[in-house]
Amino acid sequence: MFRSALSLACAGLALLATPALAEPARNLGITVAPLGAYVLQGDAEGAPTVGYSAGLGWAYRKPGAVLEVGGHLASSRHLTEVTPMSVRVVPLGDTRVRPFLGVGASLLVPHSRPQSVAPDTLGSRVLQLGFELCGGVGVELGENLFLSAEARYQNFSARGSPFSGERQSLRSTFLGLGMHL
Template sequence: MFRSALPLACAGLALLATPALAEPANNLGITVAPLGAYVLQGRTEAERTVGYSAGLGWAYRKPEAVVEVGGHLASSRHLTEVTPMSVRVVPLGDTRVRPFLGVGASLLVPHSRPRPTAPDTLGRRVLQVGVELSGGVGVELGQNLFLSAEARYQNFSARGSPFSGERQSLRSTFLGLGMRL
């Protein structure tokens, strides 16, 4: 399932980025966030994982708009999570300080499991599907540079089915530097 989902996510990003590249400059923002931390919480306290993460984010917006489309990819030693597309509300529009709230669909791939969680997984990598709520702020540093801080809450199925009753949550924060293209 993961092998077919990853090319589809990449194709979706390419389709979204193609119109963005045809628009006037400064509509596409790319953020590199080398400073990130996360807490992955399962059903019990024993299923808790804490670590550091790094990420790459993107956001597409039109001038004067209060809605933008964004996404990110973040990875750590224990997991990789991606939100190919989220919709963000930017209530202040084009200002030097731009807070936002967003919602999107997320994918999570654990790199390793300390012990099998169910007989059907046997420690294999299982693509987990979930929802993301995010909030953050961007601060313009210059004409095309900005500082970005973001916090995310993601809720994933603990198994392959997105409607599984077994859930886990991922809370993360990131600080990065971005550039408008």
């Protein structure tokens, strides 16, 4: 009798859990942002560099969580910058409109170097390390699509050392369309 009751309870739990298991969790969001603009200040030339950029972003968040892990890659004619991982706070959780704030570590690769840089410091300008503060909002458009707007502030070393006193800042904004996978 106990075995049959236990078997029936397990079968009932399996039937109740089946719809939840059949529905795929859409925890990963990929964003393509073809509309981006940036301002780079503090480079060796002194004048701010302004340009357009395109990017690819990603975010992973479990349903109901207020923290997510994300990152992005953006490139323009003058530079490529990447934040492989940032930690973001999503205070409203699973809502149609999801604002977020985040912080992460960034890398910057300039595509062109000024001619005035001495040959011995040329190698130190290839990869610059820094940090990122970001904020944005995602708006659900349907079951799998969302609209994303993001603003970033990044601060990089102008020399090889990430703790160098010579700094440059990159401010950028992006608008894109995303998809839950």
